Amino acid sequence: MFQVPVLVLKEGTKRESGHKAQLGNITAAKAVSDTVRTTLGPRAMLKMVLDAMGGIVLTNDGNAVLREIDVSHPAAKSMIELSRTQDEEVGDGTTSVIVLAGELLSVAEPFIERGIHPRTVVNAYFKALDDAIEVIDKLATKIDPNDNKAVNNVIASCIGTKYMSRHKDLMCGLASTAVRTIVAEVDGHKVIDIKNYARIEKVPGGAVEDSCVLRGVMFDKDVTHPKMRRKINNPKILLLDCPLEYTKLESQANVEIAKESDWEALLKQEEIYVEKLCNQIVKLKPDLVITEKGVSDLAQHYLMKANISCIRRVKKTENNRIAKATGATIVSRAEEAKESDLGTAGLFEVQKIGDEYFTFITECNSPKACTILLRGASKDALNEIERNLQDALYVARNIIIDPRIVPGGGATEMYVSKALGEKAKSLEGVIQFPYRAVSQAMEVIPRTLLENCGANVVRALTELRAKHAAGKETPWGVNGQTGEIVDMSQYRIWEPYTVKVQTVKTAVESAALLLRIDDIVSGISKKKDEGQNVSQPQNEEE
């Protein structure tokens, strides 16, 4: 039959389907997981990523590495999203989730090649997920969240794999103190808002040992006028989010001035306005005024005369934290400030660290917000320390909210692997092969740990498997430093239950999502709606 080829899709759209798409997805996912593989475990190495702006990121945090990498394959993108989800949800385990998801996909490859329907594989994966969660549930033990030592232990396991492992104790202390400071009880359950109330402030210089959690807040601002007091004991603090200067009108207003005296009056008026504003503040007798907006020179003058220190242009989030720490209410119009809006702290001090001034509001009475002051050699190192601490904070939070823990060092994964392997035998039909594959895939965590510390992988893994197969309840796992097989309850590597469960869930579900795809269409333009809008007027013309 002779006919012109019919173009249905727009030119430039690329379509890949069937096996090619499936295998392509798997390869892409594997590539992503290979990128971050070496950052797992206590012998992890850092990655240096040069971003588009020329800045460098030094990290071994899976999420931080992947975030900077620009990938084009859609499946790889989907993988990268995973570590972000993991980071937002539990804060730790961002590398494990990628490694596990990559492995789950790569063990599925032979099934796809052999022609087993992806749906069967996906069903088996989900079934295995349910069983795995059950195993982890059984394995979990509870610790007392008020027991500092036990909590620190868990945080130490997390820090152990990071750049900061040398300062384990210090980091544990920082994380647990900070989290304990900001924990709040709402309707019977604990709420810990790390994002808003625990701020990490990095100041290059000094030694890592100088880092500390402040009983209060600190930020990089100085008083507006050099003659204002820089140190006040027991200050009364007024927080504003309005400017202390003459503000312009919202509406467009023009003043037409005919006479010279009017001009003067206008200026006078502005002055009077500021004076009035300041008088109202002075009446409350605060020692310190902090505002999110600007403070005019004139206002500074009035405040200084009243012996009030003043700080301007703090961030909204900072102001909220100060309010939380000092018990003040943020006032939005100076005229309406009341005595009760004032907050108190033990000490207000402006210190010069290095080249910059920093304001400390510390020794607060039962603060509900805090700042963690980090010191370190260089900016890049500090950034990595911050990321480590961030992970530690999340671990501390998780453990205080849900005090269940599971053995680390690959022990939990081996348990799951063993349990799934046994269960697979009792399954009927094709489903048992992919099910067993999940069991094998779980071993990727201890295997990677072994690989990263340069142990004899095959021998050690066989030994580990044998020890688990012996059926004892001892949680055998990998000592990531030496590559020996050790009892985790002795070696004391524990991980929060929430992190582990989240890792497994996320990895399996995303693997399932990618396996189900049999068609990739790319190059669809997004500006479809706009295009239509533009073409409409043309039609009218015609």
Add this chain to the structure above:
Amino acid sequence: MSSLAIYGERQSGEDVRTQNITACIAIANILKSSLGPVGLDKMLVDDMGDVIVTNDGATILKQLEVEHPAAKVLVELAQQQDEEVGDGTTSVVLLAAELLRRADDLVRRGIHPTNIIAGYRLAMRESCKYLRDILAVSVEKLGKSCLMNTARTAISSKIIGSEIDFFANLAVEAVLAVKRKTEDGKYKYPIKAINILKKSGKGARDSQLLKGIGLNVTRASQGMPLRVSPAKIACLDFDLRRSKMKMGVQVLVEDPKELEKIQEKEYEVTKSRIEAILKAGANAIFTTKGIDDAALKYFVEKNAIAVRRVAKDDMKRLAKATGASVQLTMADLGGEESFDPSFLGSAEEVVEETISDDKFIFVRGCKNLASGTIVLRGPNEYMCDEMSRSLHDCLCAVQRALESNYVVPGGGCVETALSIFLENFATTLGGREQLAIAEFSDALLVIPKTLAANAALDATDMIAKLRAVHNTGQLDSNKGNLSHMGLDLENGHLRDNLEAGILEPAMSKIKSIQLATEAAITILRIDDLIKLKKKQEDDSGEY
């Protein structure tokens, strides 16, 4: 080119028809592999690199950016089905394309398109009648499990199909939770009252149905309470920022003193508005616009929650559920500004809750209308998006089953039954329509065929068996349950799909047959295609 002076191209006759039909078949071929419980998903990537993973026919077609005009008709068809029924978008496209393909053959054999159209119309009417009168089974007869089964069938082909019971249950509960009696005594299940929130994190299993309306917004200020109860809700559609004149209005003042007054007034207007609202008793204020930072303190002082930048849709839903009326302005008839307490809606509580890293506002125990929120969790956004699309289909299916009260067994059962029926019906007719109806009857089989092919079964063999069974069932009314036989795609044989719980709302099937036929007819009627060229010279000057 033709002598007709057209600035463009013109095609007519067989050329254009064949081309249209080829385009439609191409579209159907793209969708083919996503049909049925063993269908797979598509990954769509746009030029910005954003990814969509989906199994939903309407979504796939919407994203594909189809260029061919005839193919566009099919895309719209899928959209139509999505809007009217919500489910069955893939099958409707497949059916329409198959109808066209067969019509093309008939035309080649020298039958005029109008004859085919008449035949198709007749077949459509007859099959809908047959479906409604004979095949449909009432929901009451099957009991409550039937709803679960309908939900299960709708999601079996989707990503959440692996957690089928969990999500079916979620959907049924959600739909039943929004049950509402209308004035004429019927029950309505407005699924618009079910809000779906997506948040990546945790696992699919951790999705949950929450009572009340969930909004993806936070309190305007940290100082506001986390919870107010009982809540009096004000829904506003205006700014609570410092009021200003609209664009272009200038105020000219002579006396500088006046300037101060204007400034004072700007504050006062907003302040008095807020005070009026608070005075009316509101303790939860929602606005689609902004609230001035400077104004937040008034709310904090009164222990009220204020929420800014609420999406318009959410606002409508909120107003409907709580009985509040959305206020566009505060001006009353007297020319003054006031806020009447009757504008307020009420609910048991308004709370802010944290899910994962994000904060959401929940309005619970609404006065007027029960409503639900489903919070979906998943490994990443793509999955959450796809879950929400799947769940939407499922909710629609449950709603249709409840409202239309009739279901039909799925798994290719209905199509085969109709095909046999039409075949017999065709032989009773004398005219040329007979041929068209016979083709229509064959075209219906595309659904079971594709289902079988996707499940890697021998389609020809399975269909032959299925037809034989249905034929016996229709000839001999004693063996009634034979007409419920359909494909069992997991194990590859036939079974009674009514008993196995593969159910679809009857209304969805009827609609999809109607829509597919209409679309096919629209395309069949075309015998001339004129494509005008864009006037490019004019464009550059204007844009």
